[in-house]
Amino acid sequence: MTAPLFASVAPAPSPSADALAACLDDLRSLLGDRLSTAQVIRDQHGRDESYHTPAAPDAVAFALTTDEVVAIVNTCSRHGVPIIPFGTGTSLEGHIAALHGGVCVDVSGMNAILSVRPADMDVTVQAGVTRKQLNEYLRDTGLFFPIDPGADASLGGMASTRASGTNAVRYGTMRENVLSLTVVLADGRVIRTARRARKSAAGYDLTRLFVGSEGTLGIITEVTVRLYGIPEAVVAAVCPFPDVGAAVNTVIDTIQLGIPVARVEFLDENQMDAVNRFSKLSYAVTPTLFFEFHGSDEAIAAQAETVKELAAAHGGVDFQWTANADERDKLWHARHNAFYAALALKPGSKGISSDTCVPISRLADCVIETKHDLQQSFLKSTMVGHVGDGNFHVLFLVDPDSPQDIAEAKRLNSRLVMRAIEMDGTCTGEHGIGHGKRDYLTHELGDAMDVMRAVKAALDPQNLFNPGKII
Structure with a gap:
């Protein structure tokens, strides 16, 4: 039987200088001063929170309505100019980099x-x-x-x-x-x-x-x-553990028992050190779990007590929980600032973040093997994770001007990604592909990539939308 033939994705568009100028003239007539070619605005819209090299668009169009987006798309399509959507620029895999130039469509003003x-x-x-x-x-x-x-x-x-x-x-x-x-x-x-x-x-x-x-x-x-x-009651808890395996195995037991935790976050000892320094806290510098429970007072008390017992069985003997809203907010604010806290461990560094996810039964294996790799490396790194669904991140702290640092981070990240895929996991649990993980996606999905290319070719035959990403 002959293998099915799928349409290939068109090459990235490369409009001439005249075509780009004509496109921008038309957009300026449409948007007035909401079309910007100022270098500072273009630069802001060509970089995200990742280490990937920024790539500025040729112009930024600030849309306010769906009808305006239609007009922008039609104009760019007529002139063969790439289109890169932009929300807030917080992505982590180079999603918004204008790899082939073009017009960035900023929808932040569409905020109704x-x-x-x-x-x-x-x-x-x-x-x-x-x-x-x-x-x-x-x-x-x-x-x-x-x-x-x-x-x-x-x-x-x-x-x-x-x-x-x-x-x-x-x-x-x-x-x-x-x-x-x-x-x-x-x-x-x-x-x-x-x-x-x-x-x-x-x-x-x-x-x-x-x-x-x-x-x-x-x-x-x-x-x-x-x-x-909004839940009737919310309780947060913190529990330190003697090692990463003990922490992660507590999570596995919790999920497999069907305890409906709302959040369970893992932070290794390096990340806890960073969190303490950055957020002025005093937690033990050891692998730690942050929990949150939602429900009625009776239900969450029972959930917390059960998790406390599971933690104790794995050496987590200092399980502390609170319903105080200020204390909960302080805990989760510290967790949300983990990225910036880690960067502060090495001033001037950039963060290269991994984003693997594995079946929950393989989580401990993946975390322990990854931790071993990190301990053998000269790079400073931290590990955090939304481990309740098998997702965790390693943040590699690199000198952006050091080819050695960047090469080592990429080597370690590649080992982690391939390990996760071999465990029937994925190269990205939540950050996405952008242009940073395209090669891994092919390894993960194989021939399914041909189906993706067929969808892309059918819906975007000129390859105008965010060219160079995913496919």
């Missing part, structure tokens, strides 16, 4: 909360709305949006990268929480990927196709997401 439906526990927002903005707006409704990647990312960007974060073990990721999207396609059509029903068997799941597509298939302009009731 369009419709909150408390009875249905969902909300529709423009793509530029950030998670903190949404939760502040929802404060008096008794509802909240739980996906928390740490950064105050836009919901459009979170959908594009299939983000998750500290609450994913209980509430899931963007994949589970996006009900519908409004998307502008390469030919200027605007589609709505689904209605608001909590389940549907109506045709292809287009919502999930665009969730995680990283701006390579279209520009998301509106997002409809699930909301949840």
Whole structure:
């Protein structure tokens, strides 16, 4: 039998200087001073939070409506100019770098909360709305949006990268929480990927196709997401352990017993040292778990007591928990600042962050083997993880001007990624592919990449949307 033939992705567009100038003239007529070619603005829109080399676009278009996004896309398409969507710029794999130049479409000004439906526990927002903005707006409704990647990312960007974060073990990721999207396609059509029903068997799941597509298939302009009731009570806990294996095995036991923890975060001794220094805390400098429990007073007390017993069985004998809101906020603020705390361990350094995820039964093996690699290396590193769903990160602290440092970080990261894939895991649990992990994606998915290329060729035949990413 002959193997099926799939369409190949078109080469990245390379418009002439005249075509680019004509495109910018047309966009300037459309947007006025909301089209910027100022170098500082272009530079800001060509770099994210990663170590990857920035690449500035030729111009930045600040869109305010879906209709404006349509007009921008049609103009760029007519002139063959690349299009790079931009939310808040907090991505970690070079997603927003304009590798082939072009026009960055900044949707941060599309920040209206369009419709909150408390009875249905969902909300529709423009793509530029950030998670903190949404939760502040929802404060008096008794509802909240739980996906928390740490950064105050836009919901459009979170959908594009299939983000998750500290609450994913209980509430899931963007994949589970996006009900519908409004998307502008390469030919200027605007589609709505689904209605608001909590389940549907109506045709292809287009919502999930665009969730995680990283701006390579279209520009998301509106997002409809699930909301949840604010829990009656919330308790946080901290427990130190004698080694990484003891900490991770406690997590495995907790998940396998079905205890509905809302968050469970792992920090190794290096990260705990960084957190203490940066956030002025005094925790033990040893592998540690941070927990959070949501529910009724009785339910969370029972959950916390059970986890305390599991921890003690693995040597975690100093399990401390609190319902005090200020203490909880201080704990999670420190966790969210872990990236910057780690960088402060080596002033002037850049962080190269890994992002693997494995089946929960293989988590201890993967963490222990990775820790062994790190201990043998000259590089300073820290390890953190949303380990309740098998996801953890290593942050390699490198001198950006040292080829030796960067080569060693890439070597260690490659060993980690290949180890995770061999354990039937993935090269990225939540950061996405961008252009930093394209080679690993091919190794992970094999021939399935041909199907992705076919989808890309069908929806974006000129390869205008974020060229050089994923595919």
